[in-house]
Amino acid sequence: MPYELLKTKPEITLIPSQSIRHRCIMTTDHELDQAWQSVLEKAKSLTGFCHDDETVIQEAAEALLPHNQKIVAHFYDALFSNKDATEIFKHLNQDRAMRELILQRWLESLLQGNYDDQFWRWQWLVGLTHVQHHVEPVYVLSMFTQLQNNLAGIIFKIFDTDSSERLILAYSRIIGCLTALAVEGYHREFISAVATTGLEGAVLNRLVAIEVKNKIEAYRKLLPNHPTQTS
């Protein structure tokens, strides 16, 4: 980006090339847990996910668990209908049956509804696994919607309208928490990786703000009369 386009010149201290080499940030167990706990706390508060939701999900587990395989098969039918998504698995040398088994175990845990620290810590790890394999967030988030809608369809067939509504809302809230963990995993790990080069968080934030500001101005030109235009 040419400097003249920047209203505020970013204050960047150039780092000698040697110190740009990757420095791994060591993390204590406490810090590892703090990462997902702080995200989860916010997500629970804003989605409204609560203990009652857990109870509702636990009570429905027996009826839903027999549908596990069907839900997972539907998940991979949808995912593998996208050629680019399929590519991601090619280098792993795993067949579809292996993938399905992994997701069945994950879904079983979700449907059982015992959401203790181990459960949430694992969800954070699952999110980081996708970051490690360069699975773009768009895939993961879209597949959460697939999963949620498929589950809702099955719930409507099994339960009466009131129970379905209550259960679907509970799943919607927990899946909201899971997507929040997934997205924050990407965000934090990218920031954290950049930080290992020596670039400070504040400088990075300023650079992002400048980049975004320019793009917003460009989009405003493309959207002169958008519904929230104030001036």
Ligand code: HEM
């Ligand atoms: C609702 C969305 C998804 C869920 C719940 C999910 C769940 C999981 C789970 C439980 C694991 C194993 C993590 C572990 O090591 O314990 C995993 C790994 C993985 N997932 Fe997903 N996944 C989702 C979406 C996707 C999508 C959309 C893709 C690709 C397009 C994908 C690609 C992968 C890959 C490449 C791995 C690593 C496999 C390995 O290490 O053998 N996932 N996922």
